[in-house]
Structure formats: C-alpha cells, structure tokens
Amino acid sequence: MKLSKYFVPTLKEVPADATVKSHILMLRSGMIRMVSAGIYSFLPLGYKVLRKVSQIVREEMDAIGGQEFHLPAINPKEIWEQTGRVEAFGDILFHIKNRDYVLAPTHEEIITFHAKNVVKSYKDMPQIWYQIQTKFRNEPRPRSGVIRGRQFLMKDAYTLDVSYEALDIAYSLNDKAYRNIFDRCGLDYFVVGASSGAMGGTGSEEFMVKSDAGEDSVAHCGSCGYAANAEVAASKVDAIVREKDGKEIYDIHTPNVRTIDELCEFLKIDETVCAKSRVYINDGKAVLVLMQGNDDVNESKLTKVLGGNVRPGHPEELLKITGADAGSIGPIDFKGRVIADLKLNDRNNLFSGANKNNYHIGGLDLKRDVTKIEYADLRIAQSGDGCTKCDNKLEVFTAIELGHIFKLGTKYSEALGAMYLDEKGEEHPIVMGSYGIGVERIMACYIEQNYDDKGLIWNKALAPFDVHLIALNMKKDAIVSMAEKLFSDLQKEGYEVLFDDRDAAAGFKFNDADLLGMPIQIVVGERKLKENKCEVTVRATGERFDVELSELNSKLKDLIDTLK
RNA sequence: CGGGGCGUAGCGUAGUCCGGUUAGCGCGCCUGCUUUGGGAGCAGGAGGUCGCAGGUUCGAAUCCUGCCGCCCCGACCA
Incomplete structure (x- = not known):
C-alpha cells in the first residue's frame, strides 16, 4: 500500500478529549475517529x-x-421478554422506537x-x-x-x-x-x-x-x-498483638475531627492504632463494623458474613442509633452486633469514636470493653497483603x-x-x-502494553503491515526507482508493505513511521544507496542495520524470525 | 444519575473574570519558488453560525436563562 494514496490521517497533537494511551494512539495513528460518545468509526488502518x-x-x-x-443485531423484543432480560438489562438495552425490536447486547x-x-x-x-x-x-x-x-x-x-x-x-x-x-x-x-x-x-x-x-x-x-x-479477594495480614500495658478507657476532646487522618494528625498517632466504625443496616438491624485505620469495608465479604440485605446506614440513622455523626462513632455501648476485621482481633490501647460528637476515646480494649464482639475478614485486599495460596505478596x-x-x-x-x-x-x-x-x-x-514516546509498537501478529518502507527523497529518481523495486519485490516475497512515497521531509516520514509502529522500517536514502545499501530498523528495539540491497531478503527473513 | 471541567477554523489553543477595532496564534490545508537523514524555509492565500436557542445592552465569544454535546471522577457495568 502506498501511503500517498492510503487514508491514514495521523495527528501530531494529542486530541483534547483523549486521556488513555490506547485511545490517544489510535486517534493519532489515524486508526479510529469518534462519531459520538462511545461510538467509533474504524478507518482503514x-x-x-x-x-x-x-x-x-x-x-x-x-x-x-x-x-x-x-x-441479527436487531432482535424481536418478545424473545428477550421470555428470558426476563428486557428488565434485567434495563436502560442498557437499546430499544427500537418504531417497532418492537431491541438491539442485541x-x-x-x-x-x-x-x-x-x-x-x-x-x-x-x-x-x-x-x-x-x-x-x-x-x-x-x-x-x-x-x-x-x-x-x-x-x-x-x-x-x-x-x-x-x-x-x-x-x-x-x-x-x-x-x-x-x-x-x-x-x-x-x-x-x-x-x-x-x-x-x-x-x-x-x-x-x-x-x-x-x-x-x-x-x-x-x-x-x-x-x-x-x-x-x-482473600488475603493474609500480619496479626498485631496486644500491648502488654493495657490502659483504661479515657475520653479525648477532639473538636472538628471527623476522619481517621484528622484524628491521627490531631493526636499524633498512627492509623494502625485506630478502630474506624462503620454502621450498616442488616435486614433492618444496625450492625457496627470496626476496621483498622483506613482499611475499607469489603461490602461483599460483609454481606457474606451477615447474610440477608446489607446497606450502609444513612447519616440520620447513624445519629439516631449511636448518638453521634459519622466520625465520632465507636463500639462502646453500641446496641446491636459489633463485628470487627481480623486485623483488630483482641487488640487493646486503640483509639475510636466516643459516640459523642467531637469526642474520641483512647485505651480501648476490644477484649475487655466489647464483650460480644465478633471477628471476620472484612477488608478490601490491598497491595502488600499476603497471598493466601502461597507465601508471596498480592498486588492490587x-x-x-x-x-x-x-x-x-x-x-x-x-x-x-x-x-x-x-x-x-x-x-x-x-x-x-x-x-x-x-x-x-x-x-x-x-x-496499552506496547508503545513508547514515539508511538505504537506492533508485533508480527497484529501489525497492519510487516514493513514500513520509506523513500527519503521522492525527487531523486534513483531513490524512487529503488524504493519502487523494493516495494514490489518485498510484496512478491509475501510481506505486507506500507510504502511511504509521499513527497515529504525525512523527519516527517520517520516520525510517522515511528508513530504507526510497523515492526520493521526500511529506509532508502541517497547516502546509503550510493553504497548499494539500505537501512533496516527494528521498531521495538531501535536497532539499525545497514544492509546490502542484494542481501535484504535474507537479512529481512532472519530479522523477522527473531521478532515476536 | 451525582460531582467537576470543557465547547472559539480540520487539530491544538488565546481572548471570557472586567462587554467596545476586522476574533488572535501554532500546526495542518491551497499556490509558487527553494528544500529533502529526524515533524523544512520564504512569499502569497483559503478557511469561523465563537455548541444551540432565547434574553440584557447602543453594542455580546465575553453578562443572564434554558438546552445540547464532549471529557474526567463517582454510581452503574447480564
């Protein structure tokens, strides 16, 4: 394919609406264009x-x-009603307006x-x-x-x-x-x-x-x-053991302290000694969930443990149930189930909410002070947690x-x-x-996995063309005729070749070739042609070889064999 | 659907707060000459319903109201 005749509208600048790499590169390399949100045309490349x-x-x-x-992409709505999926899909299902059809998802x-x-x-x-x-x-x-x-x-x-x-x-x-x-x-x-x-x-x-x-x-x-x-995800965390010297519970005045971060800042303590409270409503009954520091509650784990319906409590409910707003809630005297994450198992000397706005407590001993407490694995797995199947760390x-x-x-x-x-x-x-x-x-x-700052890097399997052939100066007959010859020879050898035959400056062509990312670039320029050579570049590695024109075929075969 | 941002030429943008020349710039595009190994130079040129509709005003890209579109975060994702 000759690039001069191929519709590949490359972009030098990054379109304002694209933020993810694959999107940017597909737009820049002239592969797609957006028609409407989530609707794209695929251009020839x-x-x-x-x-x-x-x-x-x-x-x-x-x-x-x-x-x-x-x-068919258009389906009778009736058949979708028989499986209950018109309702199941809800708004996700496209409906045809002037006939009882749906667009199949x-x-x-x-x-x-x-x-x-x-x-x-x-x-x-x-x-x-x-x-x-x-x-x-x-x-x-x-x-x-x-x-x-x-x-x-x-x-x-x-x-x-x-x-x-x-x-x-x-x-x-x-x-x-x-x-x-x-x-x-x-x-x-x-x-x-x-x-x-x-x-x-x-x-x-x-x-x-x-x-x-x-x-x-x-x-x-x-x-x-x-x-x-x-x-x-299941994960293992290192147990933290009780401290030897247990303190008694004491109130701490904490004006305007609402988050764990603020509490840690205010008291100059580490979040690992905090017991964060979250109130859930389980089938109409309040349940207090205690997490260490800023660990997040994994609601699907919680649902599994509690059974039935589980939802976070509304702010008004929290106040009514605990006497305090979120941020000052704690386990002491909580009327209902108290369930804590395993990381808090039998811990003491913890900080938590006092169930009184603007107050927290210190010296909390879950074993001593919250007698009916239950423990379960409730946290969302985080990077660095231990894998439960082997001894290594999980990455999230x-x-x-x-x-x-x-x-x-x-x-x-x-x-x-x-x-x-x-x-x-x-x-x-x-x-x-x-x-x-x-x-x-x-x-x-x-x-997403194969690009660099210059553009795309195709492998053999997906590359739209095997070889990007560049004739550096289309005004020089010797270059043009040699490039044309290589273009035709390489295609006879079975390669898919993209031939940049445009009358453009060298740098312009190099940059487009790097952007489009064919595995192999072959450059025909005046300098090398004088020595009966051309230049072969491997896009992925940047390796460059001067190759005798007579040996191009065998060199290319070897090179391509080594590529992924 | 909630929160935030944006909408000015094909692309990227300035101007908007504080209304007042012919809406500016870069890239791209067209013509000519020069140039050709890393996004060329000079000269000339085309291209704009300033998202849409209404309103305020002597005057609106700029202020007000409504709507539409796009992006991001969240919710959602058989």
Whole structure:
C-alpha cells in the first residue's frame, strides 16, 4: 500500500478529549475517529488491525470445533421478554422506537432460539457456535476510547451440551482457545476465577489485562498466579498483638475531627492504632463494623458474613442509633452486633469514636470493653497483603476485562424451552455455556502494553503491515526507482508493505513511521544507496542495520524470525 | 444519575473574570519558488453560525436563562 494514496490521517497533537494511551494512539495513528460518545468509526488502518485480531480469534475458535454464525443485531423484543432480560438489562438495552425490536447486547436468546428448533437429540451435541459481530449497549458512561463503547465488536461463543460433565469439557476447550488467542496476540494477561455471577452459573473466569485504563480492581499474586476481583479477594495480614500495658478507657476532646487522618494528625498517632466504625443496616438491624485505620469495608465479604440485605446506614440513622455523626462513632455501648476485621482481633490501647460528637476515646480494649464482639475478614485486599495460596505478596491494581467465560447451565434453555431427548427418550434442557471476548479491547489492551514516546509498537501478529518502507527523497529518481523495486519485490516475497512515497521531509516520514509502529522500517536514502545499501530498523528495539540491497531478503527473513 | 471541567477554523489553543477595532496564534490545508537523514524555509492565500436557542445592552465569544454535546471522577457495568 502506498501511503500517498492510503487514508491514514495521523495527528501530531494529542486530541483534547483523549486521556488513555490506547485511545490517544489510535486517534493519532489515524486508526479510529469518534462519531459520538462511545461510538467509533474504524478507518482503514485500524480496521486492518481489527481484522487481524478477528482472524486469530476465528482460527482458534475453529480449532476447537467452533462454527461461525452471522446473527441479527436487531432482535424481536418478545424473545428477550421470555428470558426476563428486557428488565434485567434495563436502560442498557437499546430499544427500537418504531417497532418492537431491541438491539442485541449479546446473543444467548437467539442462539437458544435456534437450538430449540433444531437440536432435539443428544446425538446433536456437543455444539460450539460463535459469532464475531457488533453488539450494542447503552452504556451510561462510555469511556477510555474503544474500551467501553456503546457499540463494539465482540466474539461470543455458546456451547450446547447434554450434561454438566459435557459442559465442563466444552468450558475447558474454550478456556484453552482463549489462552491461545491472547498468547498469539502477544498480550500479558492473567485469569481471574470470578464468582459465579448474577448470570447464574456454576463457574466463570475472566481474562484480564493490567491497565490504568481498567475498570476492575484486581488482586493478583505474581508468584502463584492467584487472581481475584479485589472485591472478593482473600488475603493474609500480619496479626498485631496486644500491648502488654493495657490502659483504661479515657475520653479525648477532639473538636472538628471527623476522619481517621484528622484524628491521627490531631493526636499524633498512627492509623494502625485506630478502630474506624462503620454502621450498616442488616435486614433492618444496625450492625457496627470496626476496621483498622483506613482499611475499607469489603461490602461483599460483609454481606457474606451477615447474610440477608446489607446497606450502609444513612447519616440520620447513624445519629439516631449511636448518638453521634459519622466520625465520632465507636463500639462502646453500641446496641446491636459489633463485628470487627481480623486485623483488630483482641487488640487493646486503640483509639475510636466516643459516640459523642467531637469526642474520641483512647485505651480501648476490644477484649475487655466489647464483650460480644465478633471477628471476620472484612477488608478490601490491598497491595502488600499476603497471598493466601502461597507465601508471596498480592498486588492490587486496575485491569481491563478482555474476555469472560462461564457455565450458563439451563437458564436460557429452560426459559425458551430448548429441550432434547436423551438415550432413554427422556426430555432435558440443553446445558449451555457462554464465552465472550471484546475484540477492540484486545487491540486497545495490546496498545496499552506496547508503545513508547514515539508511538505504537506492533508485533508480527497484529501489525497492519510487516514493513514500513520509506523513500527519503521522492525527487531523486534513483531513490524512487529503488524504493519502487523494493516495494514490489518485498510484496512478491509475501510481506505486507506500507510504502511511504509521499513527497515529504525525512523527519516527517520517520516520525510517522515511528508513530504507526510497523515492526520493521526500511529506509532508502541517497547516502546509503550510493553504497548499494539500505537501512533496516527494528521498531521495538531501535536497532539499525545497514544492509546490502542484494542481501535484504535474507537479512529481512532472519530479522523477522527473531521478532515476536 | 451525582460531582467537576470543557465547547472559539480540520487539530491544538488565546481572548471570557472586567462587554467596545476586522476574533488572535501554532500546526495542518491551497499556490509558487527553494528544500529533502529526524515533524523544512520564504512569499502569497483559503478557511469561523465563537455548541444551540432565547434574553440584557447602543453594542455580546465575553453578562443572564434554558438546552445540547464532549471529557474526567463517582454510581452503574447480564
């Protein structure tokens, strides 16, 4: 492809609306343009990458016996009502105004609809059906460029099986395919064993990429690979033992001290000797939760411990229940359950609220002063906490969810009546699995992990072109004809070549080449051409070689073989 | 949906507080000449409903009201 004729509108300046790296670079490299919030056009160069990603996905899905479908994006609303998902999706589901259709945000319904009509016997299974298509979700807040859009390309696969045992096999096939896909794309990812979500299943895993642009907070152990959503992650913390000399409780006047930070500042103490109080309402009853210092309450852990409905108390409730506002609440004389995080287990000489505004207490001994106290692991895991599976430390960071696989079970087959007959002629619902990958997210995540201050750095698998050929001076016939020759020769060798044949200054072309980030750059300039040489640069490492034109082919082969 | 920010030429922006020339600058674009190994130089040129609508005023990019759009934080995320 000749760059002079290729629509690649690169930008020198960073568009004001983009803040995350992948978004900035996709815009600057002329791969995408925004049309509306969360809605992007892929321009030729960007679409080329997207097709490369899709093809890898397609090959790996085919390799496990997947069959590709092309399904409608507009679905009858009725079928979505039958599974209760019009209500479940709520505002996220796009509705068509002038007919009873919805824009499909996923395709369980349609797949089940087809299965119902044709998969009637145990002999018809297993099946792995997939599609790579645009999905629509009315996201309340699209963000981070292509990472959370209202319209996005998704690979969705669905498996149909006769039993949960068979589903396990299908699930592990898809798991393997996912690992192959992300490996081939060159992504540094990890797998989170997620809680069986609200989708109602028996198992699920999320494939994640560490990124500041991510929306999920994940605790990960680099040593044993344990990974979990920080909301549910288990972690070990070093126990703090009681101090030998226990003090008696004493009141401290603390005017206008509301936060732990302010308390520590006011009393010149460390937050580890503070017991922070949070009041929750559990099925109508007040529960006081004590955390050390500024540890945050993990509400899903708390819910698990308490059972029933759990919500934070409103400010008015707090005052009524404790006699104080948030910031001065404490465990002494609290009427209701008191449950403390394990980090506070049997501690003494703690500081806490006095249940009296503008007062705190010191010398608190949980063992002595709060007799009915209970203990549980309630804190949100933090970087540096110990891994519960091995002896190393957990790291907590944000991550992007690239893919999600889960065992659906029979929720949809039962709702839509997709039944089959077994060997004995008995009828059962089809057992399903569902497996999604955000295709643009693969692209964005790759970029998040592979760029430098000059621009993109593509690997072989995803690069839109293998080679970026630069003719330095298009006014010199010798350069032009040699570059043209290389352009044609390299393509005959099977390389995809982007030829910068524009009549532009050298620096301009170099910078565009670095921005676009093809793995190999070949420069044809007057200086080297005199010696029958050209210059070959490896984008990723910046290594530069002068290569005899006659040896270009073999050198290029060797070089490309060594690249990722 | 709550909080914050922004909206001026294709892109990046100044001007807005304190109303008053022809709305300025950089990049990009067009023409010509020069230039061609790290985002070229000179000369000339095109391009603006100052987000939209209303209001105040002799006069509005600037003040007021309403709306729309975009970004960020939060909530949300089968």
